Amino acid sequence: MEYLLLQVLNGVQLGLLMFLLAAGLTLTLGIMDLVNLAHGSLYMIGAYIAWTLIGVTDSFVLGALLALPATFLVGVAVEIVVIRRLYARDHLTQVLATFGLILFFNELVRALWGPGGKSIAVPTFLNRTIEILPGVPYPAYRFAIIVVGAAVAILLAWLVARTRLGMLIRAGASNRRMIGALGVNIELLFSLVFGLGAVFAGLAGLMAAPIASVRIGMGDDILILALVIIVIGGIGSIKGAFIAAMVVGQIDIVGRAFLPDMLKTFMSSSAASSAAPAISQVLVYVLMAAVLVWRPTGLFGQRT
Amino acid sequence: MKNRLFGTATIAAAMALGLPAMAQSPIKVGFVSTFSGPQAAIGEDMRRSVELAKEHLGGKMGGKPFEIIYEDDQFKPDVGKARSEKLVQQDKVNFISGYIWSNVLLASLKTVVDEGDTILISANAGPSAIAGELCNKNFFSTSWQNDQTPMAMGDYLNTKGVKSLYLVGPNYAAGKDMLAGVKRTYKGKIVSEDFTKWPDQLDFSAELTKIAAAKPDGIFIFYPGAHGVQFVKQWAQSGLNKTVPLYQVFSIDAITLPQQGDLALGTLGAQEWVNDLPGEANKKYVEDFKKKHGVYPSYYGAQSYDAIMLMASAADALKGDLSNKDKVRAEMKKANFKSVRGDFKYGNNNFPIQNFYIQEAVKDPQGMMTVKTIATAVKNAVDPFAEKCPMK
Numbered sequence: 001m002e003y004l005l006l007q008v009l010n011g012v013q014l015g016l017l018m019f020l021l022a023a024g025l026t027l028t029l030g031i032m033d034l035v036n037l038a039h040g041s042l043y044m045i046g047a048y049i050a051w052t053l054i055g056v057t058d059s060f061v062l063g064a065l066l067a068l069p070a071t072f073l074v075g076v077a078v079e080i081v082v083i084r085r086l087y088a089r090d091h092l093t094q095v096l097a098t099f100g101l102i103l104f105f106n107e108l109v110r111a112l113w114g115p116g117g118k119s120i121a122v123p124t125f126l127n128r129t130i131e132i133l134p135g136v137p138y139p140a141y142r143f144a145i146i147v148v149g150a151a152v153a154i155l156l157a158w159l160v161a162r163t164r165l166g167m168l169i170r171a172g173a174s175n176r177r178m179i180g181a182l183g184v185n186i187e188l189l190f191s192l193v194f195g196l197g198a199v200f201a202g203l204a205g206l207m208a209a210p211i212a213s214v215r216i217g218m219g220d221d222i223l224i225l226a227l228v229i230i231v232i233g234g235i236g237s238i239k240g241a242f243i244a245a246m247v248v249g250q251i252d253i254v255g256r257a258f259l260p261d262m263l264k265t266f267m268s269s270s271a272a273s274s275a276a277p278a279i280s281q282v283l284v285y286v287l288m289a290a291v292l293v294w295r296p297t298g299l300f301g302q303r304t
Numbered sequence: 305m306k307n308r309l310f311g312t313a314t315i316a317a318a319m320a321l322g323l324p325a326m327a328q329s330p331i332k333v334g335f336v337s338t339f340s341g342p343q344a345a346i347g348e349d350m351r352r353s354v355e356l357a358k359e360h361l362g363g364k365m366g367g368k369p370f371e372i373i374y375e376d377d378q379f380k381p382d383v384g385k386a387r388s389e390k391l392v393q394q395d396k397v398n399f400i401s402g403y404i405w406s407n408v409l410l411a412s413l414k415t416v417v418d419e420g421d422t423i424l425i426s427a428n429a430g431p432s433a434i435a436g437e438l439c440n441k442n443f444f445s446t447s448w449q450n451d452q453t454p455m456a457m458g459d460y461l462n463t464k465g466v467k468s469l470y471l472v473g474p475n476y477a478a479g480k481d482m483l484a485g486v487k488r489t490y491k492g493k494i495v496s497e498d499f500t501k502w503p504d505q506l507d508f509s510a511e512l513t514k515i516a517a518a519k520p521d522g523i524f525i526f527y528p529g530a531h532g533v534q535f536v537k538q539w540a541q542s543g544l545n546k547t548v549p550l551y552q553v554f555s556i557d558a559i560t561l562p563q564q565g566d567l568a569l570g571t572l573g574a575q576e577w578v579n580d581l582p583g584e585a586n587k588k589y590v591e592d593f594k595k596k597h598g599v600y601p602s603y604y605g606a607q608s609y610d611a612i613m614l615m616a617s618a619a620d621a622l623k624g625d626l627s628n629k630d631k632v633r634a635e636m637k638k639a640n641f642k643s644v645r646g647d648f649k650y651g652n653n654n655f656p657i658q659n660f661y662i663q664e665a666v667k668d669p670q671g672m673m674t675v676k677t678i679a680t681a682v683k684n685a686v687d688p689f690a691e692k693c694p695m696k
Contacts, residue, residue, distance in 0.1 A: 003517040010509040110340065117342040117530055119563045122541060129543040137516075139541040142509065211538065212506035213530050215342035221504040256510040260498065273497045277475045281501060 002136045007257045008250070009132070013142050015249025016149025020204035021222060022229040022241040023156060024197020030236020031172040032190050034086060035094045038078070038101035039201055039226065040219025046071040046202020047214040048109055051118045060123035064206050068199050075198025079191050087190070106216050117215035120206070145207050152203065153242055160238050169193060173236035174302055228284055232291050234301025243299060248284055255280020331370035331619060331626065333612070334391030334400040336384055336412065339376040342530040345559050346404055346604050347376070350427060353605030356593055357612035365616040366624030373397065377408050379503065384408035385415060392420035398626050400424050401611040404528075404604065406431040406450060406478035417442035423632065425615065427608040430655065431477045432484075436692035439653040442629075444636055446610040446643075447603075448576050449655050449687035450478050451485030453553045454526065456660035456681035457574040458489030461522065461551060468493040469551075470520040472511055472535075474502035474527065482526035482553060488688065495520045506534045512542045523548055527555045533563045540567040556665050558602035561673035568665040568673065576656075577606045577645040578663050578677045585642035600674050606644050617641035651686055653693035659683050 025039045049070045054063030082101065086094045121127075122141045129137035160166035168189055171179045180186045205219065212218065229248055233240025259280055263272035291299060335354060337347035354372060363369055373395055377384030384405070391397045392415065400416055401424070403409040409429040416424045417440045425444045426434075434440070435449040461469065469492055473479035483497055495518050498511050515523055523544075527535045532555030539545055545567065552573045561568060579590045579600050589609055593601040601609075618635035619626060626632050637650050648658040660682050663675040 003513065006513045006516075007510060010513060013509065014507065115340040115344045117344070119533065122537070127541065129541070137543045139509075139538075139543070141541060212534060213342055215530070217341065253510050256498075256500070257514055260496075269497065273499050274475060274480065277499050277501045277505075 002133065005133070006136065006138060007253050009138060009146065010142070010257075011250040011253035012246065013146050013149070013249070014252055015246040016146060016153065017204050017208055018222065018225055018229055018248060019153060019242050019245035020149060020200045020207075021219075021226040022233070022245055023238055024200045025223075025226050026230040026233065026236055026238065026241045027169065027173075027193050027197050029230065031169055031176065031193055032087060033176065034083065035091050035098065036083070036197075037095060037098040037223065038105065039197065040221075040223030041102050041105035042071060042075060042078075042198040042201040043205035043219035043222065044109065044214075044216070045074055045105065045205070046198075047120075047205035047209045047218065048113055048118070049074075049202070050206035050209065051113075051120055051214050054120060060120070067206055068203060071202030072195045072199045075195040075202075076191050078198075079194040083194060084187070084190075102220065109216050115216065117213040119213050120209040122210040141210060148203075148207065152200070156200075156238060157242075165189075165192070225284065228288050230298075232288050232298055234295075234298030236302060237298070237300035240298055240300030247287070251283050251287065252280065255283055331365050331368050331399075331615075331624070332395060332397040333370055333372045333615065334375065334388070334395060334397035334402075335372055335608075336375045336377050336387050336391070336400065336402040336408070338379045338404055339374065341379050343379050343404070343528075346529050346602075349559060349602050349605040350402065350404075350608040352593065352597055353589075353601055353609040354612055356589065356596070357609045357616075360588070360592070361612070361616050366619030366622060366626075368619070368624040370619075377405070379405065379408075381405075381407045381411035385411040388412040389415045389420075392416055392422050397422060399615045401427050401608070401615075403427065403429045405429055406481070407476050409434070410477060413438070413440070413443070421629065423629070423636070425611045427611040428604055429478065430481075430687075432481050432689050433477075435653050435655050435687050436689035437694075439693035439695055441633055441654075441695065444614065444650070444654045445656060446614055447607045447656075448658070448660075449689060450481030451488060451689070452685055452687050453574050453576065453660060454482045454485035454524070455489045455688075456662070456685070457524065457551055457553055457572075458486040458491075460572075460574065460662050460679065460681045461524075462489070462491050466492055466522045466551075468495050468520045469522050469524050470495045470515050470518055470548075471497045471524045472508075472515075472527075473499060473525065474505075474531065475499035476502045478528075479526055483524075486524055486553075492521070503531070506531065508535055508538050509542075512538060512544060515548065516542065516544055520548060523550050525550065525552045525555050527552075529559055532556060532560045536560070536564045536567055536571075557604075557675065558600040559604070561665065561675075562599070564665075565673060569667070571665050572678075573663050573665075573675070574660055574681055575603055575663055575675075576658050576660050577603045578661055578675060579606075580676050581645060581661070583642070583644070583646050586644040586646075589644045600672070610641075610643050610645070613641045613643070614639065651690045652695050653687070653690045654695075655687050655690065657684050657686050660685060 028034050028036045050067035053066045057063045126141040128140050130140045132138045229244040233244035260273050260276040337350050339347040375387035403426045406429040416422050423442050428447050430449040471483045473483045550571050556568045617640050618632050621635045639650050648656040651657050661677045662679040662681050664678050668674050
């Protein structure tokens, strides 16, 4: 039972990290109708900036907090310099241009920070285990990720549901042309949304950094999962992205924690342990295909 | 007509002039390793050792100058294969070496040793297939066959009386060989055997939770480079370092220790080379390396250093004339050079027959993390696939 709880927590932690990445992606795709493959680069940039600032300030919390506005500025700069020119273009052009951005950012990081990876240490006050239940230890840092991730998810839900910006975001997601016609400053709204997405991606990147290392291309693998999540959740829907991220997080953990034992009931032990990681990698895509058959616009997508 | 005649004459003249020039040309060595991305630190350690070997040789093999062309495999089998192809076909190298990763080596092998008829010396990867049925006269190793190092660890765990073991490793060629290796010799109970996604999985929360629930006497891991850093960190973060000891191969070394730091102290591993092994060649290598770079070299570097020395031994014996490949191979097979691990012989499959040691992670007198030899695990070990190799 405790074991199950711990594995569920592991899945929640993974899911929350992916939600932070997917939230920005689903906003840009839903509201701005922009396919942004370079979203993973912002995840990487956030982690690298945090690495530098943590080194300068000698404090994890301070460095991480300063890295967020810095990533916001990078996001806004990218929007103004490159992305803004892509709104009127078709999706293929957007894919090509943002793919180019991935290459650009990878080389930029190589030039600025060097080819080797960087490592961010877990802050000392979190470098221990806490007892989530009496006698059940859990790494404090991973618990902190859950707390921060959940807080940001609630903040985002409030922002989208209760504020004027959120109202415009929702309006933009359902009918972009109409809010432009109503006199809303679309350019400013788009810059803000893109910057906001960059902040969430950067936050995910810097929180993942002490667990996985900071390296070139670190966002490229996880971007694919984030794309799967927003397709499952329905493009433009924050709620959908959240639920899909939670489900994908749990599937990943089930695939790693329980699938090998399930397979062992009818396969040889060594075949089962090498088949399990392969199957768990595929499970997420099977889910995506199933959801698309059942609901072609995703779980919470706008019906067209 | 006149023009064509002139053209042919020019080509003939160029060829006539070109041939002696070729004989004077330097010996070329290609070196494929990972120089970018998260595992670039390993490639850098190898490059430093290759450069040190060149310096120790005075820049010459068999009286001829030699040049080294480095290529980055980017940690990807397809890129490694393309880079190897370029070295063989375009640069026409005499030797090709490097190869950290078994999957990169397996992808590159055929283009080098079959199609290119070039001699390849693996300075790290030793997949079981190349030791067995795919063994090749053009392939030599200055490292080991993948199964051997974990086999040595398994032997040691028997003598230490570790009763049960949980195995974790990455799901690719080397990961499978390594876990199979420890199972060949370890006689205690294998609690479970988990493979993780390679190379993108750097989060081991699910696996560590499983280990905590299974309560084994020990964990055995194989996670080279950046992955080893993450596993050891997360093992310590989970609190398991207080209850379940970690036994490892290729996961705690001179590359990873600066980042693992105190968390790794006291952990045991197996290796065919350790920086404190006796012998003049090893002292010279380790001391000069430390003087130059301020850090300890790793086995990746030591094996690369040996690879260059092995080439030099053959070139020296043949006075720099590498045109007859049969002679080159015969000279290499003698392993007639001062290896930093101490002398070794080549088996029928061109893998070394050598000792393996047990090493412990410690702090040196200056406070720098390193490893030291604490026992000899096995002597003159022959890999288990040698008999499957048809070569004599």
